[in-house]
Amino acid sequence: MRLENTGIEDVVIDLKPLDHLTGKHAFIRAGQWDYDRVTYDYKIESKEKNITYYIRIQGYSIEGDVDRGNAVIKLMPPLLGKHYYPHGVEYGEEEGFPANLVERANNIITKVKDEIQQYKK
Template identity: 50%
Template sequence: MKFEESGIEGLTADLNRLDDIMKEEGFVRAGQWDYERVTYDRKFDMVEGRYYLRVFGYTVEGDVGARRAVIKLLTPLLGKYYYPHGVEYGEEEYFPKQLLQTSDNVLKKIKEKVSALNV
């Protein structure tokens, strides 16, 4: 499921500041990066299953590996995890109402924090 109205699409931030913001909101980047892209995940374990809220970004300046980069954020996705196949993002997936509300609130906080960096 895409969060096309999240407001974070197109926002830019310094990688190190972005890492801090995302960590504060429960996301991890771990090994999910290359020199031009990053992926932040927040895991939700629920009775209905395991879900991941993912925020993607790519470099507009610098290098992620050198920890000196400016990242432009893309449209966040919410997906359901299926063992052993991985995460499915399809619109036909069921997403609990509470999960959608929590995801929306988290994305609003990220938007506010990242927007404040660019003032």
């Protein structure tokens, strides 16, 4: 599910402060990148059996190289996903995300957005 009008979509920011800020808010990039894209995931445990939710922030390089650490990243709209073990993550609206989970996801994104504002280009 796309989280619309969060204020981070289309933000342009250097990779290093983006890595720092997302990490500060428990988003993990780990191996989820290539030379021109980054993905940060925030894990939300669920009481449902074999279900985990993720908030995903994605971006792509508009200059520089992620591998070299000199990329300038343009952020995309964040996503809310539901992981079905062992099948994978689904991001569709039809997943039926609980309203309190959507609100929590928006609140987490707002905290990231508030800090990103000081670094955006």
